[in-house]
Amino acid sequence: MNQLSRRQIAWRAAQDIDNGAYVNLGIGLPTLVSDFIPKDREVVLHSENGILGMGPAPKKGEEDPDLINAGKGLTTLLPGGAYFHHNDAFLMIRGGHLDLALLGAYEVSEKGDLANWTVEDPSTPPGVGGAMDLAAGAREIRVILEHNTKEGAPRIRKQCQYPLTAPSVVKRIYTNLAVIDVTPDGLVAR
Amino acid sequence: MIDKQVKNIAAAVAGIKDGSTLLFAGFGSVGEPVELIQGVLETGARDLTVVCNNSGTGEVGLAKLIKERRVRKLICSFPRTSDSHCFEEAFAEKAIELELVPQGTMSERMRAAGAGIAGFYTKTSAGTKLAEGKETRVFDGKTYVLEKPLKGDFALVKALKADRWGNLVYRKSARNFNPVMAMAADVTVVQVKEVVPLGALDPEIIVTPSIFVDRIVEVGT
Numbered sequence: 161m162n163q164l165s166r167r168q169i170a171w172r173a174a175q176d177i178d179n180g181a182y183v184n185l186g187i188g189l190p191t192l193v194s195d196f197i198p199k200d201r202e203v204v205l206h207s208e209n210g211i212l213g214m215g216p217a218p219k220k221g222e223e224d225p226d227l228i229n230a231g232k233g234l235t236t237l238l239p240g241g242a243y244f245h246h247n248d249a250f251l252m253i254r255g256g257h258l259d260l261a262l263l264g265a266y267e268v269s270e271k272g273d274l275a276n277w278t279v280e281d282p283s284t285p286p287g288v289g290g291a292m293d294l295a296a297g298a299r300e301i302r303v304i305l306e307h308n309t310k311e312g313a314p315r316i317r318k319q320c321q322y323p324l325t326a327p328s329v330v331k332r333i334y335t336n337l338a339v340i341d342v343t344p345d346g347l348v349a350r
Numbered sequence: 351m352i353d354k355q356v357k358n359i360a361a362a363v364a365g366i367k368d369g370s371t372l373l374f375a376g377f378g379s380v381g382e383p384v385e386l387i388q389g390v391l392e393t394g395a396r397d398l399t400v401v402c403n404n405s406g407t408g409e410v411g412l413a414k415l416i417k418e419r420r421v422r423k424l425i426c427s428f429p430r431t432s433d434s435h436c437f438e439e440a441f442a443e444k445a446i447e448l449e450l451v452p453q454g455t456m457s458e459r460m461r462a463a464g465a466g467i468a469g470f471y472t473k474t475s476a477g478t479k480l481a482e483g484k485e486t487r488v489f490d491g492k493t494y495v496l497e498k499p500l501k502g503d504f505a506l507v508k509a510l511k512a513d514r515w516g517n518l519v520y521r522k523s524a525r526n527f528n529p530v531m532a533m534a535a536d537v538t539v540v541q542v543k544e545v546v547p548l549g550a551l552d553p554e555i556i557v558t559p560s561i562f563v564d565r566i567v568e569v570g571t
Contacts, residue, residue, distance in 0.1 A: 208453060209377045209526050225380070226522040232378040232431070243522055245529040245557070246377075247461050250454030254474060285405075285441045286450055287428040288480065293454035296473040327477040 163336045171196040173262060173304055173334045177203055184208070184253065184294055186263035186276075187231040189304045193262055204240075206258060208290040210249045213241025230290065253290065254297040261298035263291065265305045265330075267320040272330040272342040274303065275322040288325075295326035307335035316340065316347070353514045355545055355566045359389035362539045362567040366395050366504055373460065373502035373531040374402040374412060378431065381524035383508040383541045385569045387411040390506070396420040401460070401500060403453065403527060405429035405437035416440050425500065427453035450480065457530050459500035464533030464562075469498050505535035509558070512542045513549070516563025517556045525557065532562045539565045 164172065166189055174196035177183060184206045185191050194216065197203050205214040208230045215236035218224070222236070229235040237243075252258060265276040274295050278286035295301055305315050316333060333340040339350040356362050363386060366372065372390065376382030390398075391414055398421050405426055406413030413436040415421050424446055429437050440446040451459070452474045462470055471494035475481040485496040507528045509518040518540060520528060532538045545568045 207523070209380075209523050211523055224522065226524040228378065228380050228523055232380075237522075243520075243525055245520075245525050246453075246457045246527045247530045250457050254454050254458070254472065283442060285429045285438060285448060287430045288450055288452050289428040290453040292452040292478060292480065293474045296476065297454070323479045324477060 161337065165336075167192060167195075169304055169334050169336055172339065173302065174198065176302075176332070177201065177260065179203070181259040182206055182212070182257065184258050184261045184298065186261065186291070186294070188264040190262040190264055191229075191231060193304070206249070206252060207235070208249050208253065210244050210246060211235070211237065211241065212244075213238045215241070250290070250293055253293045256297060256299055258294075258298040260300045260302065261294040262302050262304060263294060265303045265315070266322050267315050267317055268303050268305070268330050268333055269320045270316070270318055270342070270347050272328045273320050274301065274325045274330050275320040276325050278323055280323065291325050295329050300331055301329045302332040302334065303330050304334045307337045354516045354563060355514055355568065359385055359567055359569075360392070362386060362541070362565050363389040363393055363504075365537065366390055366393050368395055369397045370395060370503045371399040371501070372401070373505040373535055374400055375505070375507050375526065375528040375531045377403055377523070377526040379407060381508050381520070381526045381528055382411065383506040384411055386506040386539060386541050386567070387415070391415060397422045399423045399425065401425040401456070401502060403427050403456070404431050405434045407431060407433045409436060413437065416446060419445055421446055423447040423449065425449045425451060425456070427451055427456055452480065455497055456500065457527065459497055460530050460534035463499035463501035464530070467499060469496050471496055500534065502531070502535035503537065505531040505538045507532050507538060507540045509540050509542045511544050511546050511551065512540060512563070512566045513546055513551055513560075514566075515548060515560035516540065516566055517551050517560045518542070518558035518563065519551060519555060520557055529558045532558050537564045538562055539567070541567050541569045543571055544568065
Protein backbone atom coordinates (compact mmCIF):
# COMPACT_ATOMS: atom_id res chain seq x y z
CA MET A 161 0.00 0.00 0.00
CA ASN A 162 1.17 3.52 -0.76
CA GLN A 163 2.04 5.35 2.42
CA LEU A 164 2.74 8.97 3.18
CA SER A 165 6.10 9.96 4.67
CA ARG A 166 6.13 12.00 7.87
CA ARG A 167 6.63 15.18 5.85
CA GLN A 168 3.75 14.26 3.54
CA ILE A 169 1.41 13.72 6.51
CA ALA A 170 2.48 17.15 7.79
CA TRP A 171 1.79 18.65 4.34
CA ARG A 172 -1.68 17.09 4.30
CA ALA A 173 -2.55 18.45 7.75
CA ALA A 174 -1.30 21.92 6.77
CA GLN A 175 -3.76 22.10 3.85
CA ASP A 176 -6.68 22.10 6.33
CA ILE A 177 -5.53 25.12 8.39
CA ASP A 178 -7.66 28.19 7.71
CA ASN A 179 -6.35 31.63 6.85
CA GLY A 180 -6.20 33.75 10.03
CA ALA A 181 -6.16 30.79 12.42
CA TYR A 182 -4.33 30.93 15.76
CA VAL A 183 -2.70 27.51 16.05
CA ASN A 184 -0.57 25.55 18.50
CA LEU A 185 1.59 22.81 17.00
CA GLY A 186 2.62 20.06 19.41
CA ILE A 187 6.20 18.90 19.68
CA GLY A 188 7.48 16.22 17.30
CA LEU A 189 5.65 15.47 14.05
CA PRO A 190 3.16 18.39 14.31
CA THR A 191 6.05 20.88 14.37
CA LEU A 192 6.79 19.90 10.74
CA VAL A 193 3.38 21.29 9.71
CA SER A 194 4.69 24.86 9.89
CA ASP A 195 6.89 24.15 6.84
CA PHE A 196 3.84 23.45 4.65
CA ILE A 197 1.25 26.12 5.40
CA PRO A 198 0.02 27.29 1.97
CA LYS A 199 1.60 30.54 0.85
CA ASP A 200 -1.75 32.30 0.39
CA ARG A 201 -2.67 31.90 4.07
CA GLU A 202 -1.52 33.81 7.12
CA VAL A 203 -1.50 31.63 10.25
CA VAL A 204 -0.39 32.77 13.72
CA LEU A 205 1.56 30.12 15.61
CA HIS A 206 1.31 30.05 19.41
CA SER A 207 3.98 28.59 21.68
CA GLU A 208 3.18 27.66 25.28
CA ASN A 209 6.29 29.41 26.60
CA GLY A 210 4.94 32.84 25.73
CA ILE A 211 5.04 33.49 21.98
CA LEU A 212 2.47 34.41 19.34
CA GLY A 213 3.64 34.83 15.77
CA MET A 214 6.40 32.26 15.99
CA GLY A 215 8.47 31.97 12.83
CA PRO A 216 10.74 29.28 11.36
CA ALA A 217 14.01 28.05 12.84
CA PRO A 218 16.70 30.77 12.74
CA LYS A 219 19.25 31.03 9.95
CA LYS A 220 22.84 30.37 10.87
CA GLY A 221 24.23 33.35 12.73
CA GLU A 222 20.78 34.63 13.74
CA GLU A 223 20.18 32.28 16.68
CA ASP A 224 19.08 33.85 19.97
CA PRO A 225 19.41 31.66 23.08
CA ASP A 226 16.49 33.50 24.76
CA LEU A 227 14.09 32.61 21.93
CA ILE A 228 12.97 28.96 22.00
CA ASN A 229 9.86 26.95 21.15
CA ALA A 230 7.93 24.43 23.25
CA GLY A 231 10.34 21.66 22.23
CA LYS A 232 13.19 23.89 23.48
CA GLY A 233 14.60 24.32 19.96
CA LEU A 234 15.70 27.75 18.77
CA THR A 235 13.06 29.73 16.91
CA THR A 236 12.26 33.21 15.58
CA LEU A 237 9.52 35.85 15.85
CA LEU A 238 7.64 37.17 12.82
CA PRO A 239 6.72 40.85 12.39
CA GLY A 240 3.52 41.28 14.44
CA GLY A 241 4.62 38.65 16.95
CA ALA A 242 4.48 39.16 20.70
CA TYR A 243 6.00 37.85 23.93
CA PHE A 244 4.01 37.32 27.12
CA HIS A 245 4.34 35.36 30.35
CA HIS A 246 3.35 31.78 31.04
CA ASN A 247 0.05 32.54 32.68
CA ASP A 248 -1.14 34.49 29.64
CA ALA A 249 0.18 31.78 27.33
CA PHE A 250 -1.96 29.20 29.12
CA LEU A 251 -4.92 31.54 29.51
CA MET A 252 -4.99 31.60 25.70
CA ILE A 253 -4.98 27.80 25.66
CA ARG A 254 -7.37 27.11 28.55
CA GLY A 255 -9.76 29.95 27.81
CA GLY A 256 -10.65 28.66 24.35
CA HIS A 257 -8.81 31.35 22.39
CA LEU A 258 -6.83 29.00 20.14
CA ASP A 259 -8.64 27.95 16.97
CA LEU A 260 -6.70 24.73 16.62
CA ALA A 261 -4.18 22.50 18.33
CA LEU A 262 -2.46 19.88 16.17
CA LEU A 263 -0.99 17.27 18.49
CA GLY A 264 0.97 14.06 18.37
CA ALA A 265 -0.44 10.98 20.10
CA TYR A 266 0.31 7.44 21.21
CA GLU A 267 -3.32 6.46 20.64
CA VAL A 268 -6.74 7.83 19.72
CA SER A 269 -10.02 6.03 20.36
CA GLU A 270 -13.02 5.85 18.07
CA LYS A 271 -14.75 8.32 20.40
CA GLY A 272 -11.92 10.82 20.05
CA ASP A 273 -10.23 10.04 23.36
CA LEU A 274 -6.61 11.21 23.25
CA ALA A 275 -3.66 9.44 24.91
CA ASN A 276 -0.35 11.25 24.52
CA TRP A 277 1.30 11.82 27.89
CA THR A 278 2.40 8.52 29.42
CA VAL A 279 3.00 4.89 28.45
CA GLU A 280 3.13 3.97 32.16
CA ASP A 281 6.64 2.61 32.11
CA PRO A 282 7.62 2.57 35.80
CA SER A 283 11.31 2.99 34.95
CA THR A 284 10.80 6.38 33.24
CA PRO A 285 9.05 9.37 34.77
CA PRO A 286 5.93 10.64 32.99
CA GLY A 287 5.71 14.14 31.53
CA VAL A 288 2.50 16.01 30.77
CA GLY A 289 3.72 19.51 29.88
CA GLY A 290 0.93 21.48 28.21
CA ALA A 291 -0.79 18.45 26.63
CA MET A 292 -3.82 18.34 28.96
CA ASP A 293 -4.29 22.10 28.79
CA LEU A 294 -4.29 22.04 24.98
CA ALA A 295 -6.55 18.97 24.78
CA ALA A 296 -9.13 20.50 27.13
CA GLY A 297 -8.85 24.10 26.02
CA ALA A 298 -8.26 24.56 22.28
CA ARG A 299 -11.42 24.99 20.18
CA GLU A 300 -10.49 22.09 17.91
CA ILE A 301 -8.08 19.19 18.37
CA ARG A 302 -6.58 17.34 15.43
CA VAL A 303 -4.01 14.61 15.80
CA ILE A 304 -1.12 13.47 13.61
CA LEU A 305 0.27 10.01 14.19
CA GLU A 306 1.64 6.92 12.52
CA HIS A 307 -1.28 4.57 11.80
CA ASN A 308 0.39 1.60 13.51
CA THR A 309 3.12 1.04 16.08
CA LYS A 310 6.51 -0.30 14.99
CA GLU A 311 5.22 -3.73 16.03
CA GLY A 312 2.19 -3.33 13.75
CA ALA A 313 -0.45 -2.75 16.44
CA PRO A 314 -3.10 -0.14 15.63
CA ARG A 315 -2.89 3.25 17.31
CA ILE A 316 -6.51 4.08 16.49
CA ARG A 317 -8.52 1.82 18.78
CA LYS A 318 -11.97 1.18 20.22
CA GLN A 319 -10.52 2.22 23.57
CA CYS A 320 -7.13 3.66 24.41
CA GLN A 321 -4.82 1.35 26.35
CA TYR A 322 -2.75 4.19 27.76
CA PRO A 323 -4.03 6.77 30.26
CA LEU A 324 -6.04 9.56 28.65
CA THR A 325 -4.92 13.13 28.12
CA ALA A 326 -8.58 14.11 27.64
CA PRO A 327 -11.76 12.18 26.73
CA SER A 328 -13.69 12.80 23.47
CA VAL A 329 -11.73 15.76 22.12
CA VAL A 330 -10.14 14.67 18.82
CA LYS A 331 -12.07 15.72 15.70
CA ARG A 332 -9.71 14.69 12.89
CA ILE A 333 -6.82 12.23 12.59
CA TYR A 334 -4.01 12.34 10.01
CA THR A 335 -1.93 9.20 9.50
CA ASN A 336 0.42 7.75 6.89
CA LEU A 337 -2.59 5.85 5.50
CA ALA A 338 -5.66 8.05 5.88
CA VAL A 339 -7.43 11.19 6.99
CA ILE A 340 -10.16 10.17 9.44
CA ASP A 341 -12.92 12.22 11.04
CA VAL A 342 -14.30 11.38 14.48
CA THR A 343 -18.07 11.78 14.14
CA PRO A 344 -21.04 10.99 16.41
CA ASP A 345 -21.62 7.98 14.12
CA GLY A 346 -18.05 6.71 14.48
CA LEU A 347 -14.85 7.04 12.48
CA VAL A 348 -15.18 8.16 8.85
CA ALA A 349 -12.30 7.99 6.38
CA ARG A 350 -12.07 11.08 4.14
CA MET B 351 14.85 55.35 50.54
CA ILE B 352 13.85 52.01 49.12
CA ASP B 353 16.73 49.94 47.80
CA LYS B 354 16.06 46.23 47.30
CA GLN B 355 19.46 45.54 45.76
CA VAL B 356 21.63 43.19 47.82
CA LYS B 357 25.40 42.83 47.57
CA ASN B 358 25.76 39.21 46.55
CA ILE B 359 24.09 35.87 45.92
CA ALA B 360 24.50 34.72 49.54
CA ALA B 361 22.54 37.76 50.76
CA ALA B 362 19.94 37.17 48.04
CA VAL B 363 19.16 33.60 49.16
CA ALA B 364 19.49 34.25 52.92
CA GLY B 365 16.67 32.63 54.88
CA ILE B 366 16.26 29.57 52.65
CA LYS B 367 16.39 26.68 55.06
CA ASP B 368 15.63 22.98 55.47
CA GLY B 369 12.06 22.26 54.41
CA SER B 370 11.59 25.47 52.37
CA THR B 371 9.28 25.52 49.34
CA LEU B 372 11.08 27.17 46.43
CA LEU B 373 9.71 28.33 43.07
CA PHE B 374 12.37 28.10 40.33
CA ALA B 375 11.42 30.00 37.17
CA GLY B 376 12.55 29.17 33.64
CA PHE B 377 11.49 26.93 30.75
CA GLY B 378 14.35 24.51 30.29
CA SER B 379 17.43 26.68 30.78
CA VAL B 380 15.84 29.80 29.24
CA GLY B 381 14.91 32.33 31.92
CA GLU B 382 16.35 30.05 34.61
CA PRO B 383 17.92 31.91 37.58
CA VAL B 384 21.10 29.85 37.42
CA GLU B 385 23.21 31.94 39.81
CA LEU B 386 20.48 32.00 42.48
CA ILE B 387 19.98 28.23 42.26
CA GLN B 388 23.74 27.85 42.65
CA GLY B 389 23.33 30.01 45.77
CA VAL B 390 20.72 27.58 47.12
CA LEU B 391 23.23 24.75 46.65
CA GLU B 392 25.71 26.69 48.78
CA THR B 393 23.22 27.23 51.63
CA GLY B 394 23.28 23.49 52.33
CA ALA B 395 19.48 23.50 52.74
CA ARG B 396 17.85 20.08 52.47
CA ASP B 397 14.41 18.51 52.43
CA LEU B 398 13.30 21.11 49.89
CA THR B 399 10.09 21.23 47.89
CA VAL B 400 10.85 22.69 44.45
CA VAL B 401 8.31 23.93 41.92
CA CYS B 402 9.86 24.06 38.44
CA ASN B 403 8.57 23.28 34.94
CA ASN B 404 11.46 20.87 34.31
CA SER B 405 13.87 18.91 36.49
CA GLY B 406 17.22 20.51 35.65
CA THR B 407 19.81 19.55 33.08
CA GLY B 408 23.25 17.99 33.30
CA GLU B 409 24.67 18.11 36.82
CA VAL B 410 24.28 21.79 37.66
CA GLY B 411 21.65 23.85 39.45
CA LEU B 412 18.43 21.95 40.18
CA ALA B 413 19.93 18.74 38.75
CA LYS B 414 22.76 18.97 41.29
CA LEU B 415 20.35 19.67 44.17
CA ILE B 416 18.49 16.51 43.17
CA LYS B 417 21.72 14.53 42.75
CA GLU B 418 22.71 15.51 46.30
CA ARG B 419 19.25 14.26 47.45
CA ARG B 420 18.30 17.63 48.90
CA VAL B 421 14.97 17.87 47.06
CA ARG B 422 12.27 15.90 48.87
CA LYS B 423 9.55 16.74 46.38
CA LEU B 424 9.43 18.16 42.85
CA ILE B 425 6.25 19.78 41.56
CA CYS B 426 6.67 19.80 37.82
CA SER B 427 4.94 19.47 34.42
CA PHE B 428 7.69 17.89 32.32
CA PRO B 429 10.53 16.28 34.29
CA ARG B 430 11.97 14.19 31.45
CA THR B 431 14.08 16.26 29.08
CA SER B 432 17.17 15.75 26.95
CA ASP B 433 19.62 15.57 29.87
CA SER B 434 17.63 14.97 33.04
CA HIS B 435 19.55 11.91 34.27
CA CYS B 436 19.95 13.22 37.84
CA PHE B 437 16.18 13.37 38.28
CA GLU B 438 15.62 10.08 36.47
CA GLU B 439 18.08 8.28 38.77
CA ALA B 440 16.49 9.74 41.89
CA PHE B 441 13.02 8.85 40.57
CA ALA B 442 14.02 5.26 39.78
CA GLU B 443 15.45 4.91 43.32
CA LYS B 444 12.25 6.44 44.76
CA ALA B 445 14.48 9.06 46.39
CA ILE B 446 12.26 11.94 45.26
CA GLU B 447 8.52 12.51 45.27
CA LEU B 448 7.05 13.78 41.99
CA GLU B 449 3.80 15.74 41.78
CA LEU B 450 3.07 15.91 38.05
CA VAL B 451 0.90 18.92 37.20
CA PRO B 452 -0.36 20.09 33.80
CA GLN B 453 1.69 23.13 32.87
CA GLY B 454 -1.21 25.58 32.72
CA THR B 455 -2.61 24.30 36.00
CA MET B 456 0.79 24.76 37.63
CA SER B 457 0.96 28.34 36.37
CA GLU B 458 -2.65 29.11 37.35
CA ARG B 459 -2.19 27.61 40.83
CA MET B 460 0.66 30.07 41.40
CA ARG B 461 -1.41 32.95 40.03
CA ALA B 462 -4.17 31.94 42.46
CA ALA B 463 -1.69 32.01 45.34
CA GLY B 464 -0.61 35.49 44.29
CA ALA B 465 -4.18 36.69 43.80
CA GLY B 466 -5.66 35.44 47.08
CA ILE B 467 -7.82 32.83 45.36
CA ALA B 468 -8.49 29.75 47.52
CA GLY B 469 -9.20 27.40 44.62
CA PHE B 470 -10.45 27.29 41.06
CA TYR B 471 -12.17 24.87 38.70
CA THR B 472 -10.55 23.95 35.38
CA LYS B 473 -11.41 21.56 32.55
CA THR B 474 -7.75 20.59 32.26
CA SER B 475 -7.15 17.00 33.47
CA ALA B 476 -10.88 16.23 33.87
CA GLY B 477 -11.45 12.54 33.15
CA THR B 478 -7.75 11.64 33.50
CA LYS B 479 -5.49 9.99 36.07
CA LEU B 480 -4.14 13.37 37.15
CA ALA B 481 -7.60 14.31 38.45
CA GLU B 482 -7.98 11.16 40.57
CA GLY B 483 -8.83 12.01 44.17
CA LYS B 484 -9.66 15.61 43.32
CA GLU B 485 -13.05 17.20 43.76
CA THR B 486 -14.92 17.74 40.48
CA ARG B 487 -18.01 19.74 39.63
CA VAL B 488 -20.18 19.99 36.54
CA PHE B 489 -20.86 23.46 35.10
CA ASP B 490 -23.06 23.76 32.01
CA GLY B 491 -22.71 20.04 31.36
CA LYS B 492 -18.89 19.99 31.47
CA THR B 493 -16.74 18.50 34.21
CA TYR B 494 -14.21 20.73 35.96
CA VAL B 495 -11.50 19.82 38.49
CA LEU B 496 -10.88 21.78 41.68
CA GLU B 497 -7.28 22.97 41.98
CA LYS B 498 -5.68 24.65 44.99
CA PRO B 499 -3.20 27.52 45.06
CA LEU B 500 0.54 26.84 45.02
CA LYS B 501 2.63 29.21 47.10
CA GLY B 502 6.36 29.40 47.68
CA ASP B 503 8.39 30.50 50.67
CA PHE B 504 10.83 31.91 48.12
CA ALA B 505 10.58 32.55 44.37
CA LEU B 506 13.83 32.66 42.41
CA VAL B 507 13.40 34.79 39.32
CA LYS B 508 15.55 35.97 36.42
CA ALA B 509 14.93 39.28 34.65
CA LEU B 510 16.86 41.45 32.22
CA LYS B 511 16.73 44.74 34.12
CA ALA B 512 15.49 46.07 37.44
CA ASP B 513 15.47 49.45 39.19
CA ARG B 514 16.06 49.79 42.93
CA TRP B 515 12.35 49.49 43.67
CA GLY B 516 12.26 46.13 41.87
CA ASN B 517 10.34 46.94 38.69
CA LEU B 518 11.30 44.28 36.14
CA VAL B 519 11.57 43.78 32.40
CA TYR B 520 12.46 40.51 30.70
CA ARG B 521 13.94 39.35 27.41
CA LYS B 522 11.99 37.43 24.71
CA SER B 523 10.86 33.93 25.71
CA ALA B 524 12.99 34.13 28.87
CA ARG B 525 9.98 35.82 30.49
CA ASN B 526 8.01 32.52 30.81
CA PHE B 527 7.28 31.56 34.44
CA ASN B 528 9.18 34.49 35.97
CA PRO B 529 6.31 37.02 36.38
CA VAL B 530 3.80 34.52 37.80
CA MET B 531 6.32 33.05 40.25
CA ALA B 532 7.27 36.57 41.34
CA MET B 533 3.65 37.01 42.52
CA ALA B 534 3.38 33.72 44.35
CA ALA B 535 5.97 33.65 47.16
CA ASP B 536 6.53 35.24 50.55
CA VAL B 537 9.98 36.38 49.41
CA THR B 538 10.74 37.04 45.73
CA VAL B 539 14.41 37.18 44.85
CA VAL B 540 15.46 38.38 41.40
CA GLN B 541 18.75 38.09 39.57
CA VAL B 542 19.19 40.64 36.80
CA LYS B 543 21.74 41.44 34.16
CA GLU B 544 21.65 45.10 35.06
CA VAL B 545 20.23 47.42 37.71
CA VAL B 546 19.22 50.74 36.13
CA PRO B 547 18.35 54.08 37.79
CA LEU B 548 14.83 54.61 39.10
CA GLY B 549 12.79 56.12 36.28
CA ALA B 550 14.93 54.60 33.52
CA LEU B 551 12.41 51.83 32.78
CA ASP B 552 9.50 52.97 30.62
CA PRO B 553 6.44 52.58 32.90
CA GLU B 554 4.42 51.45 29.86
CA ILE B 555 6.58 48.34 29.43
CA ILE B 556 7.28 47.26 33.03
CA VAL B 557 6.14 43.63 33.20
CA THR B 558 6.53 42.91 36.92
CA PRO B 559 5.69 45.93 39.10
CA SER B 560 7.95 46.41 42.12
CA ILE B 561 5.39 45.41 44.76
CA PHE B 562 6.07 41.74 43.96
CA VAL B 563 9.84 41.97 44.42
CA ASP B 564 11.80 41.79 47.68
CA ARG B 565 15.47 41.41 46.72
CA ILE B 566 17.52 42.13 43.61
CA VAL B 567 21.04 40.98 42.81
CA GLU B 568 22.97 42.07 39.75
CA VAL B 569 24.79 39.18 38.07
CA GLY B 570 25.82 40.64 34.71
CA THR B 571 24.15 37.96 32.56
